[in-house]
Amino acid sequence: MKHLGYTFEKLKIASFDFTCCEGCQLQLANRESTLTDFLELLDIRNFRELSSEQHDDYDIALIEGSISRQDEIERLQAIRRQAKTLVAFGTCACFGGVNSMKKKFPLKESIAEVYPGMPVQTMLVKKICEVVKVDFSIPGCPVNKEEVERIMVCLATGSHVTLPKHPVCVECKAQLNTCMFELGEICLGPITRAGCNAVCTTGKTSCLGCRGPSEEINMPAFVKLVKDRELSLDELQEKIAFYNAFDGFNSHET
Amino acid sequence: MIYKVMAKSEFKRFTDALLRDNTSFGPRQVDSDSRGNAVYQFLPVTSSDDVAYDYTSTASSAKHFFLPFREELSRFVFRDQEWDQQITYEANPIVLIGLRPCDISALNILDDVLLNGHFPSPYYLAKRKNTFVIGMDHLPLADCFCKSMNHHTISTGFNVFCSDIGEDYYVSINSSKAFNFLKEFNTRDPRDDDNCRLVERRKIISDSFLSEVDVTALPSILDIEFDSPVWEKWGNKCLNCGTCAMVCPTCYCYSVEESFETNLKSAVRHKRLYSCNLVDFAEVAGGHNFRPKNGDRLKYRYYHQHRGFAENANQQICVGCNRCGRACLAGINPKDVINDLRMEKESCLTNISSSPGRI
Numbered sequence: 001m002k003h004l005g006y007t008f009e010k011l012k013i014a015s016f017d018f019t020c021c022e023g024c025q026l027q028l029a030n031r032e033s034t035l036t037d038f039l040e041l042l043d044i045r046n047f048r049e050l051s052s053e054q055h056d057d058y059d060i061a062l063i064e065g066s067i068s069r070q071d072e073i074e075r076l077q078a079i080r081r082q083a084k085t086l087v088a089f090g091t092c093a094c095f096g097g098v099n100s101m102k103k104k105f106p107l108k109e110s111i112a113e114v115y116p117g118m119p120v121q122t123m124l125v126k127k128i129c130e131v132v133k134v135d136f137s138i139p140g141c142p143v144n145k146e147e148v149e150r151i152m153v154c155l156a157t158g159s160h161v162t163l164p165k166h167p168v169c170v171e172c173k174a175q176l177n178t179c180m181f182e183l184g185e186i187c188l189g190p191i192t193r194a195g196c197n198a199v200c201t202t203g204k205t206s207c208l209g210c211r212g213p214s215e216e217i218n219m220p221a222f223v224k225l226v227k228d229r230e231l232s233l234d235e236l237q238e239k240i241a242f243y244n245a246f247d248g249f250n251s252h253e254t
Numbered sequence: 255m256i257y258k259v260m261a262k263s264e265f266k267r268f269t270d271a272l273l274r275d276n277t278s279f280g281p282r283q284v285d286s287d288s289r290g291n292a293v294y295q296f297l298p299v300t301s302s303d304d305v306a307y308d309y310t311s312t313a314s315s316a317k318h319f320f321l322p323f324r325e326e327l328s329r330f331v332f333r334d335q336e337w338d339q340q341i342t343y344e345a346n347p348i349v350l351i352g353l354r355p356c357d358i359s360a361l362n363i364l365d366d367v368l369l370n371g372h373f374p375s376p377y378y379l380a381k382r383k384n385t386f387v388i389g390m391d392h393l394p395l396a397d398c399f400c401k402s403m404n405h406h407t408i409s410t411g412f413n414v415f416c417s418d419i420g421e422d423y424y425v426s427i428n429s430s431k432a433f434n435f436l437k438e439f440n441t442r443d444p445r446d447d448d449n450c451r452l453v454e455r456r457k458i459i460s461d462s463f464l465s466e467v468d469v470t471a472l473p474s475i476l477d478i479e480f481d482s483p484v485w486e487k488w489g490n491k492c493l494n495c496g497t498c499a500m501v502c503p504t505c506y507c508y509s510v511e512e513s514f515e516t517n518l519k520s521a522v523r524h525k526r527l528y529s530c531n532l533v534d535f536a537e538v539a540g541g542h543n544f545r546p547k548n549g550d551r552l553k554y555r556y557y558h559q560h561r562g563f564a565e566n567a568n569q570q571i572c573v574g575c576n577r578c579g580r581a582c583l584a585g586i587n588p589k590d591v592i593n594d595l596r597m598e599k600e601s602c603l604t605n606i607s608s609s610p611g612r613i
Contacts, residue, residue: 008518037517153514166496166532173500173581174323174527176284176295176314181583184288190495190583216533218493218548225493225583 008156014046014058015089016079018072019099019125020065024090024142025049028062031145038149041156056082060155062089063134066096067126080132085155088128091141091210091243098141099125100244125244136161140196141210141243147195164194167214168207172198180206186231188239191217191246212245219249255409256427258441259448265416265423268439269302269351269388276386278349279319281309296350305351310395315503315577316350316357320364320381323500323527327377327510330521337521345380351388356398356573358389358412359405360503363573366566367506377525386431389415391455393462399589400574401460402467419451465576467589468596469560473568475595476561480553484595489549491584492531498555498578498586499529504571507535507558530555556591 015025029035029050044051045058061083067073080086091097102110103124111120128134138148147163154161164170168189172179175198180187188209189201200207226236240246260268272278278299283306285293294309296316329340353361361382368378389412400406408415413432416423424444427433444452499505509528514521528535531551536544545551562568572588579587 034516037515041516041518149516150513153516153518156518157514165534165537166529167494169493169495169497170500170529170532173314173497174318176297178285178287178293178313179497179581179583182287182293183285190493214494214533216494216546216548218490221491221493221584224491228585 010043011041011152011156012043012045012057012059013062014044014055014060014079014083015049015062015064016046016075017048018063018065018076018093018128019068020090020092020097022049022064024064024092024140025062027142027145028148031149034149038152041152058082059084061086063087063093063128064089066092066099067128067131068099068102068122068124070121070123073131076128076131085135086128086132088134088137088139090143091139091212091245093128094137094139094245095212095247096125096127096244098243101241103244104241127244137163139163139193139211139245144196144199146197165215166194167217168192168194168196168198168201168211170194171196172201174198175202177201177204180204181225181229184229184231186226186236186239190225191219191222191249206239208239208242209245210243212243213249217249256433257444258425258427258436259419259422259444260416260425260436260439260441261422264440265425266302268436269305271438272349272386272388272435273299273301273304273351276349277346278351279316280305280351281312282306283309296352299351307352307390309352310392311354311398311575311577311580313577313581314501315360315575316353317360317364317503317505318527319348319350319385320361320378321506321508321527325377325525327523327525330523332519332521343376343380345384347384347386349386349388351390353387353389353412354392354575355389355408355415356400356403356405356575357503358387358408358415359400359573360575361387362408362411363504363566363569363571364506365411366569367571371566387412387414391415391417391459393459394464395576396464397576397579397587397589398463398574399465399467399576401463402465402469403570403572403574405573406459406463407456417452417455419448419455422448424448424452424455465589467574467592469570469592472592473561473570476557479595479598482595482598484591484598485553486547486549488586488591488594489547489552491586492548492552493584494531494533494548494551495583496529496532497581497583498531500527501577501581502559503573503575503577504559505529505555530558552586556588559588560592 017025045055061079088094092099151161171194172189180201185206187206189207191213192207192209193211193214196211279296280299281294282297283292284295287293294312295314296312299305330337368375413429415426507528507530508525510525512523559572560570562570
């Protein structure tokens with residue numbers, strides 16, 4: 001590809017799934033209007049949802065899912081050794097995701113409940129950055145394909161990869177949505193990183209924070225807001241814990 | 255200005271014709287909040303029946319019809335070593351019905367900044383000139399403070415403005431386009447009793463304000479109080495969510511983004527409405543943030559709103575609609591912040607002043 005005198009190399013990319021639903025990877029094959037242009041940017045070396053060919057000479061590795069078994073750790077470390085750029089792809093990879101709910105119960109109990117009578121090797125869920133170095137993250141449950149495209153274009157053109165730093169409210173207001181708090185619900189929009197175009201609240205569903213905290217969130221003010229409106233702090237805690245994305249922000253402080 | 259009186263039934267015929275034949279927007283109820291209050295927004299309308307004439311206030315202002323939340327400024331198409339830039343200022347004509355005096359005042363303020371300043375915006379101009387504005391008066395909500403800002407009445411900035419005088423509207427006609435439209439409908443010249451009803455209506459509106467903000471000498475107080483602890487106090491409450499600026503009828507600050515299309519054959523420059531309360535509003539290349547603290551960011555929003563910037567000759571741009579105060583989840587609102595600032599200043603009045611006393 002040659003434009004404006006610059007030659008762009010196709011991105012030698014691979015996509016791998018760990019403990020997840022593979023929904024984020026499937027998003028890569030979504031958004032048909034630009035799909036052929038998008039695939040034109042990529043030299044897919046290993047991606048089982050799109051191609052049966054498998055090669056090990058990739059530069060960029062998209063990692064979907066969290067880590068919940070010893071063999072996943074070894075596989076991930078091997079990918080890290082090969083990849084020049086390793087991307088935590090989707091909420092499970094970035095934060096642990098829904099899988100993290102396992103940490104609320106004794107491991108034995110979880111196994112007995114989900115796989116009764118079967119020997120299952122499992123451990124508490126780790127996010128990708130707890131196992132290997134992550135070069136950057138693309139959060140979302142699932143990821144927003146438009147954002148993925150934008151980031152792949154940045155990689156192809158060698159420009160700076162960024163995510164919005166502000167919360168979802170900005171995008172929600174642009175959709176003229178009625179604030180979920182005004183409807184009597186707890187919504188994590190004010191503390192969650194934008195970039196999803198407020199898709200959940202536009203569908204009248206409260207934000208559960210799949211994209212993780214926006215930068216410099218004001219947790220004490222957010223907790224105060226929930227208290228002042230006489231909403232349930234337990235429900236707040238449940239929502240904040242849903243994707244394990246607000247680790248380190250204690251919702252019961254203040 | 256030409257004044258006419260029009261029966262409400264006739265006004266309905268007029269708006270039906272107008273809304274049917276044009277892309278139109280007016281207040282509609284979108285929700286009921288958890289306290290049972292109706293929530294309104296400016297949304298598409300195709301007939302008079304769609305318009306909630308008795309609405310209170312829309313949650314978001316009508317700003318985005320003139321300054322879209324996201325707007326394409328130009329497109330670049332690459333060829334060989336060069337590119338072609340494509341810019342279009344075209345805007346399709348629209349009708350906006352039901353704007354309140356404060357909403358129209360806000361448009362006049364935006365005109366000052368975006369049309370009458372040093373760098374007129376052709377994007378804004380195209381939309382403003384192609385919008386037919388029908389204003390309607392209303393009784394203020396308990397927290398409206400537009401009277402304090404002197405924006406509760408309006409004499410320019412609209413095509414038609416309707417004052418509700420009972421069975422009729424007292425119609426102010428402010429454009430030849432509006433005058434020509436209205437020729438097709440039954441109107442009459444105002445009689446003495448109509449004028450009386452108009453004066454009475456204006457008095458009722460003026461007397462109905464429950465909220466007042468003392469803005470006397472506010473610009474100078476803001477200058478003096480630059481380092482006031484009030485900013486940190488209110489800043490600590492701020493969620494940095496930008497909601498205030500999004501719903502505000504006059505906040506016009508924006509960011510510009512340039513991005514390649516996925517096919518790498520072209521690129522687009524977008525403008526996106528932004529808020530000075532957002533964490534990276536004052537962040538520059540290299541990562542330095544000139545306003546890393548909540549309180550500093552909040553302060554600058556109040557400075558822009560209530561002290562004014564050079565673009566419009568240091569005029570305040572707040573119209574007193576209190577949309578920001580209503581929408582703020584943290585309970586930050588101009589009335590309380592400004593009163594707090596005043597109290598802070600007045601707390602020093604117990605000191606002996608060297609000013610001459612009353613003789």
